[in-house]
Amino acid sequence: MDEEQLRRAVLDSLELKRRFFEANAPLILDAGGRIAAALLSGGKLLVFGNGGSAADAQHFAAELVGRFQRERAPLSAIALTADSSVITALSNDYGLEHVFRRQIEAHGRKGDVAFGITTSGRSRNVVEALRLAKQRGLLTVGLTGRGGGPVAEIADLLIDVPHDSTQRIQEVHGMVVHMLCEIVEDAVAG
Helix, strand or coil: CCHHHHHHHHHHHHHHHHHHHHHHHHHHHHHHHHHHHHHHCCCCEEEEECCHHHHHHHHHHHHHHCCCCCCCCCCCEEECCCCHHHHHHHHHHHCHHHHHHHHHHHHCCCCCEEEEEECCCCCHHHHHHHHHHHHCCCEEEEEEECCCCCHHHHCCEEEEECCCCHHHHHHHHHHHHHHHHHHHHHHHHC
16 A cells, blocks of 8 residues: 555545435434433343454443443443353354344343444344344344345344445444444433
8 A cells, every 4th residue: 555545545434434424414313312212211232243343342332331431320231242152152052143143032122222233234143133133122223334235124223334345334333333322422421
């Protein structure tokens, strides 16, 4: 990569974020409000994804259990990607496609939010978990890219980044997580 390629990559990322948030501000506000309402009603956020999306899931949960920008009571958020013993046991015993689904079975209750992150919208374990969550009456949110794939057909709320580059999609996903944290924190902290 040279200096010009670096500048183009940054400009592409900035332009994608600008277009995305202009087009999706009402959706992001709605999702944040619905997540906050679930948490304020005693529900929990169950968030999950693979690879970089797993890191986003853990980041999201950490900001809600801890704090994002201000002191407040901790919020119930569980990253289904964080417990290596659970993940490896479920992968070994049931297969990777059931890793998140089985945890939704264990932890998910009506009034909770299942928040699946997948840049393609096609990650089988994310799709299966969201499908079960929807059947059980959880609010299902998909944070995707590339049109949302099968997640688009399942999620109650689809937050899709219209781009083909995984890294650009992930850059927007990180910002979406931060915006949702801020919306939720504002709602619960008053």
